[in-house]
Amino acid sequence: MIIRKPIDLELTQMSGQTSQPPWGEVEGTFSNVVDVNGSPVIFNVRQSGEFLDFDFEGNVSQNEAVSKLSYIFDLDFDLDKFYKYLGNHAELSEMSKFCNGLRLFLAPDPFECIISSICSANNSIKRWTKSISDIKHNWGNQYGDYYTFPQSNDLLNVYLDDEEEFDLSNISDIGCCTNNLKNCGVGYRAPYMRKASELFTDEIDLQDISQMNYDEAFETILKVPGVGPKVADCILLYGFNFREAFPSDVWIKRIVSYLYFDGKDISVAKVRDFGMEEFGENAGYVQLYMFHYARKSGLMSKLK
DNA sequence: TCGCAGGTAGAAC
DNA sequence: GTTCTACCTGCG
Numbered sequence: 001m002i003i004r005k006p007i008d009l010e011l012t013q014m015s016g017q018t019s020q021p022p023w024g025e026v027e028g029t030f031s032n033v034v035d036v037n038g039s040p041v042i043f044n045v046r047q048s049g050e051f052l053d054f055d056f057e058g059n060v061s062q063n064e065a066v067s068k069l070s071y072i073f074d075l076d077f078d079l080d081k082f083y084k085y086l087g088n089h090a091e092l093s094e095m096s097k098f099c100n101g102l103r104l105f106l107a108p109d110p111f112e113c114i115i116s117s118i119c120s121a122n123n124s125i126k127r128w129t130k131s132i133s134d135i136k137h138n139w140g141n142q143y144g145d146y147y148t149f150p151q152s153n154d155l156l157n158v159y160l161d162d163e164e165e166f167d168l169s170n171i172s173d174i175g176c177c178t179n180n181l182k183n184c185g186v187g188y189r190a191p192y193m194r195k196a197s198e199l200f201t202d203e204i205d206l207q208d209i210s211q212m213n214y215d216e217a218f219e220t221i222l223k224v225p226g227v228g229p230k231v232a233d234c235i236l237l238y239g240f241n242f243r244e245a246f247p248s249d250v251w252i253k254r255i256v257s258y259l260y261f262d263g264k265d266i267s268v269a270k271v272r273d274f275g276m277e278e279f280g281e282n283a284g285y286v287q288l289y290m291f292h293y294a295r296k297s298g299l300m301s302k303l304k
Numbered sequence: 305t306c307g308c309a310g311g312t313a314g315a316a317c
Numbered sequence: 318g319t320t321c322t323a324c325c326t327g328c329g
Contacts, residue, residue: 122310127327187325192312228312250310267319268311308328317320 003066005075006050008101012073015292018120019107019238021129024146033146034108036060036068040143043069050101057144071241074104082285091259092286095293102292104284106238110206112149113239118192118226120234127185134184155197160190192226199224210240217242229272237284246275246283254303255294 013022013030023030029046041058043065052073056065070076083096107113115135119128132149139154140147159165159180166174177183181190200206204224209217217240221232233247248256248271256271257264266274279286294300 118312120310121312122324124309124327127325182325185326188323189312189325226312230311269319306329309326312324314323315321317318 001054001062001066002048003052003054003069003075005052005070006079006101007047007052007073007075007103009045009047009052009073011099011102011292012105015102015105015288016125017105017238017288018117018128018234019105019113020109020116020149021132031146033143033148034068034072035148036064040141040148041065041068042144042146045069045073068108072106072108074106077103077285079103082282085282086286086289092289094297095289098296099289099292102288104238104243104288106241109149110209110235110239111152111200114196114200114221114224114227114235115149115155115193117231117234117239118189118196118224119186121189121226121228121231123189131184131186135181138179138184152197152200155194156201158194160194189226192224195225196227214242214244229269233272237287243281243284244276246272246279246287248272248275248287251291251294251300251303252287255290255299258299258303259290 009030013025023032029044031042031044033040033042036058037060039059041056041060043054043056045052045054047053052069052075054065054069079101086092086096112132116128116132119131136147136149139150139158159168161180161182162174162177165171165177165180171177181193186193204220209220212220214236217236218232221227221235222229227235230247230249233245236242237245237247248268250268252275253266253268253271256274257266260274275283275287294303
């Protein structure tokens, strides 16, 4: 079935948004298992002209399936209107032609987005992608070829590293210890992830966060270890659909300072304030487009 | 082999 | 309040 909203699926999948790793891809079809109103549903999505074509296996109605996919790929966002907005701003006017059809890739599972975003800090896209896949394989539920992401209480008691696994399990050879977070390549982020799992099991309700205003949600999520301003903004944007977030890392700082401040060195904190003030409800999209514009236009190598 | 990249925590200013 | 450094791992 085709959803008649324009999107570049490949670009959206591969754009490194920290909501979740790209879905499994075979010859242009991207697949994953997603929880839809409590039922596991396997989605297969592919490009069809400028639109999204999909089929699914699972015990839900077609409407529920469309609604879930529309959320994940942000299909109700009006791209034409956004491109007009970009076109009306001299600094941004080139961006839509380099990123045509790029959309937010939102997390159906906020907890996955939280762990995924913690994992992405000070890391490469390739490495955090592999870590999240490893975590799913180790502690998620399997449906066909796909795995869900574990919930917070599933990660509460996982071992941090080989030593802890060796001490606390009855494995007699430390070389056989592989069922632990560090073995997923998360490095020093392992204790952050386990602590975050405790917080979201015992103290913070994921549902509450979506009811909060942006500032309140930001302050709440900042309390999670391993979550600083950049990661908090990613979690709020990709995991909770707060579109006014402007996740600012070193690249966004370089791009913003090049486009708006004559190349002058601005602190990341100021870049974040500037982006939120300047772009308002479009901040999340502008950040996404800035990054990919810089990547594809050659601006990034120039700024390095 | 080693230097580099990349956000956060914790300490120092 | 702002700035410095260590942190883990994969890559060149």
